[in-house]
Each structure stands twice: as structure tokens, then as C-alpha cells.
Amino acid sequence: AQTVTQSQPEMSVQEAETVTLSCTYDTSESNYYLFWYKQPPSRQMILVIRQEAYKQQNATENRFSVNFQKAAKSFSLKISDSQLGDTAMYFCAFMISIASGAGSYQLTFGKGTKLSVIP
Amino acid sequence: ETGVTQTPRHLVMGMTNKKSLKCEQHLGHNAMYWYKQSAKKPLELMFVYSLEERVENNSVPSRFSPECPNSSHLFLHLHTLQPEDSALYLCASSQDWAGADNEQFFGPGTRLTVL
Numbered sequence: 001a002q003t004v005t006q007s008q009p010e011m012s013v014q015e016a017e018t019v020t021l022s023c024t025y026d027t028s029e030s031n032y033y034l035f036w037y038k039q040p041p042s043r044q045m046i047l048v049i050r051q052e053a054y055k056q057q058n059a060t061e062n063r064f065s066v067n068f069q070k071a072a073k074s075f076s077l078k079i080s081d082s083q084l085g086d087t088a089m090y091f092c093a094f095m096i097s098i099a100s101g102a103g104s105y106q107l108t109f110g111k112g113t114k115l116s117v118i119p
Numbered sequence: 120e121t122g123v124t125q126t127p128r129h130l131v132m133g134m135t136n137k138k139s140l141k142c143e144q145h146l147g148h149n150a151m152y153w154y155k156q157s158a159k160k161p162l163e164l165m166f167v168y169s170l171e172e173r174v175e176n177n178s179v180p181s182r183f184s185p186e187c188p189n190s191s192h193l194f195l196h197l198h199t200l201q202p203e204d205s206a207l208y209l210c211a212s213s214q215d216w217a218g219a220d221n222e223q224f225f226g227p228g229t230r231l232t233v234l
Contacts, residue, residue, distance in 0.1 A: 004161065042227065043227050044122075044225060044228075045211075045225035046225070047223070050222075091162065106167075107162075107164065107223065109161040110161055111159065112161075
């Protein structure tokens with residue numbers, strides 16, 4: 001079974017500072033995808049950033065970037081120049097093919113990290 | 120309405136009640152999902168529908184019964200629930216059921232409390 005571990009239940013960061021959220025995963029698969037989702041207090045979850053395991057280059061999306069260490073099975077999220085709107089739950093997620101044919105992809109989520117940006 | 124909408128946003132029900140959760144997506148997607156989000160636990164995928172056909176059922180108790188009458192609507196019928204079923208139920212949709220290129224778009228969720 002695949003697992004995703006987020007070891008930091010809660011974190012805080014000063015506005016304009018940089019923060020890194022950690023995520024590790026366990027899988028025997030070689031082909032998979034990793035995601036970070038953000039769930040603000042309004043609860044609508046949105047995709048922040050995505051990384052394909054076969055790509056060595058770390059994904060970047062504006063102030064959000066990842067540090068993907070495939071051998072270590074680590075996938076951390078760095079938020080630069082933190083803003084008040086970044087306050088949210090952040091979920092790391094993992095996707096592999098679980099079977100051929102229909103319904104072959106499933107997202108596995110970590111428990112989340114609650115990030116608070118302090119003015 | 121845009122994106123994925125869910126109604127009701129909050130629901131309180133007794134263990135003997137029958138209720139339904141509704142999800143609607145306005146994105147022209149072909150796949151829809153139900154997730155359960157409990158406190159201190161990871162999101163759990165419950166059901167996946169592709170083109171109105173159920174393609175995934177993650178050992179969910181029969182007191183949860185999904186229905187997908189068309190590709191834009193998804194229901195979760197609830198019957199004889201238990202207090203441990205209290206959670207946030209999230210609906211999501213994606214263009215297709217397969218492939219990580221198919222980003223899942225989530226609704227705001229229904230906060231369910233079972234008394």
C-alpha cells in the first residue's frame with residue numbers, strides 16, 4: 001500500500017518570509033505523480049503544484065516550488081514571500097496506476113499541515 | 120455557478136434518517152469523485168464515476184449509496200448512518216478518470232454531523 005506522511009501537523013510563518021512543508025511517501029512504484037493541494041478555511045481544495053516522478057527538474061509555480069528527492073522519497077513544498085492568503089491546510093498527495101483499464105488512478109493524501117501566516 | 124458546487128453545505132441527521140448530498144460540476148468533465156475528510160485523517164476516496172459508470176468503490180459501507188444520473192451530477196444517498204460517519208464530504212471532478220494530467224477540481228464540501 002502507498003502511504004504519504006506529513007510530519008508537521010501545524011506550522012506558522014511571518015508574512016513575507018519563506019516556509020518549507022515536508023512530505024515523504026512510500027511506494028515500490030517507479031512511475032507516479034506528486035501533488036500539493038491547498039485547502040483554505042473556506043474549504044475549497046485547490047491544486048498548488050504537481051511533479052512527475054520521471055522529471056528530475058523541480059516544479060515551480062510562482063511563489064511555490066518543490067524539492068523532489070526521488071531516492072529519499074521526499075517531496076517538500078517551499079512557499080516564498082508568504083502572504084496572508086497562504087493560510088490554509090496543505091495536503092501532499094500521490095498518484096500511481098492501481099490497475100489497467102477503468103479507474104486506474106487514485107490519489108492518496110497525507111493528513112495535512114495547517115499553515116498560519118502571521119502578519 | 121462555476122466550478123464544482125455542493126449542497127447542502129451543512130447537514131445534521133439522526134441515525135435513522137435518510138438524506139442525500141448533491142454535487143454538480145459546471146466544467147464539462149467526465150469523471151466525478153466522492154471523498155470523505157475526517158479530522159486527523161487523510162482524505163479517503165469513496166467512489167469514482169466515469170461517464171456515469173461507477174469505476175471505483177473503495178470498500179465503502181452500503182449505508183452510503185452513490186448515484187450519477189449524468190456526467191454533471193453526482194449524489195451520495197445516506198441511510199442509517201453512524202456517528203463515526205460525521206465528516207466533511209468532498210466532491211471532485213476531472214476531465215477524465217485516468218491520468219495525472221487530469222487535475223481534480225474540488226467542491227467546498229458538505230459538513231455532515233450524525234447524531
